[in-house]
Amino acid sequence: MRLNLKFICLGLMLFAAIQLNAQISQYALPTPHKVCNPLIQRVSIPPMGYEKVGTTTLRSLNEQHCLPDLDVISICTDKRGVVWFGFRSGEIACYDGNDIVTFDQVNFFKAHPILNIICDSQGNLWFGTWGNGLIKYDGYCFYQYSTNNGWISDNISCIFEDSANRIWVGTSDNGIVCIEKDTYSRITKNDGINGNSVWTISEDYESIIWLGDENGLCRLKFFEKNLTILENYPISIPVRSIIHNNQVTLLGTEKGLLIVENNAIVQQDFAIQGPVYSMIKSFYDERNILIASRDNGLFIYSNDSLHSVGRKLEFNSTDLICIEEGHDHSLWIGTLNNGVLKYSTQQFQNYDS
Template identity: 25%
Template sequence: MKLITLIILSILSTSCNSQEKKVNTTKKSDSVKVEMEAQIGEYVTNIFEDSKGNLWFGTNGNGIARYDGEKLKYFTTKDGLPSDRVTAIKEGSNGIFWLNTGEGLTKYDGTNFTNFLVGDDFNSNMIANLLIDSKNVFWVGTWNGVYKFDGKSFRHFSIPFPKVDTKINEDTKNWIMGISEDAKGNIWFLRDGYGVCKYDGNSFTHFLKKDGLHSNNVTQIEFDKDGNVWIGTRVAERDDPDPKKRFGKGGVNKMIGNKIISFPEIAGFNDGDVYQIYSDKSDTIWIATVKNGVYKYDGKAFKNYKVPISIMAMMEDRKGNLWLGGAGGLYRINQSGEVINVTTKGPWK
């Protein structure tokens, strides 16, 4: 199974059918209609704003799109990309861009694309995520584990497998769902079936379902201003071949110190899948659920926004707008709280 395929299958289906661009957050999502032909991509997997203010949108099948404030331009295999599957883009300190693709890690210098294959097998070259840490070390997450990249070659970085009491999907046990760095320089690895692992440069600490997580299938992590860790998970039982058994715990946990808590009162936080948690410039936490829209947490209360797609990407731009990408296209929550579907035709402002 492919990573995005698993995500799409896991998030059930979305209501994406016609042409209305503005969404009243008080209305039900089934009243929203989307013109699929005009979407940035059927699946918008990543959103990034570069140092010049350009917006980039990774897609699963359409390459990567860039909006420069005036026009939208797509880059695909015809332009030199090794694959039209682009799950993320990052900008290095030297202005060079790095793209996660379905056929290796790609460097873009503004003119040319240069591709770096991790290995000879499919899983190693399926790049899921990239972290350029505070020491400028490149950590590359693949379907075949973690690699460190020195700009020329890759070296496998071994992470121990903790003992778990839940059934492991052999097809996905080496998948790295995310890599993040906290304020203290610890590196966190998110794994499908083996929880989350913190690496302090010398030793590994695992956090699992037995410690309080909803699931060992960890999809997302974010750190708030107080040093707490927000953890998103998916329902592990989704992998069960029996449709009647595809139900279980999944959603959102918060780790305060070494204590892991949940939010049983919030819809979608305890028995569903969460693929995105994002901290914006004002330290507000945004959490995207599969069936219950997006929640904004200001440190005191949760506010819900009815976004009619399953979210794979979130990013706040320099103007304070929150961009949302996922299965069904691209949306933006303006500072006024208005939810808008942004297509190839806009509206961009």
């Protein structure tokens, strides 16, 4: 499927850099609420069977007695290869290759959706909840940062680690936070970014930080220790995911896919019309971008073309919320109402024309 591109904004990358409106202050991280060595439960995975589709193997994990919830809205693989799942119900679980492990006595997860999970360069896991703040797990203890102990927001919309090992945290109502060791800096709309609801954060090949928010895009960069706004891109569509591939940047929005290329944002007419919450690069070929769409299933963007994969795989659900690659280079796909899909293949050959 060849893209039909329509230019909607031209020359936006030529805007002059804007210094932040105020000196960004650093604050000490608040003392978190802590739960150590929580009880765990192990559930052995029952035989789920394999569904052969051409050259591809698809495995589904959607048994209620295995998973806390069938709405899987975040996935992350840690440094040991353990796959972690966040659920809309507020539960977390992980898969260690044999069993599904759930955690008891971590009450600050309960009833608050786990929107995002990352594993940082030190092996710590960070969980972003909707309603109960930011949670860090070091393998022994869970540390909760919420408004109850001085944190800036309980609604964490995205988490990202940059190449300098800074942890960026986006909120739905209070801008972004940049954590460095035991201190953090806060940046809001008053400082010059587009808005206070930041849904995604990424970094390109030039160490430029991209923010996607309810009003479009913003690009930031550190010059020595000074943070500078390079450009704002007003789009009027919430940007939910961002990924960089050579000279092209893909933007997943509430209404499909946009592309930043040649100093412009371009829009295209093709099959993805609904929200795009998650995109990753293929391990086997970084030129291929795997796209999980809310209403239209799984796609691959390659060589300026978009290919549908989900229909060939006969997914039971087109409501794909998140996608993650495991250490064995299989794909883990989180769905609404259909649990987790594990997709094992060495290459994607099931393209629709």
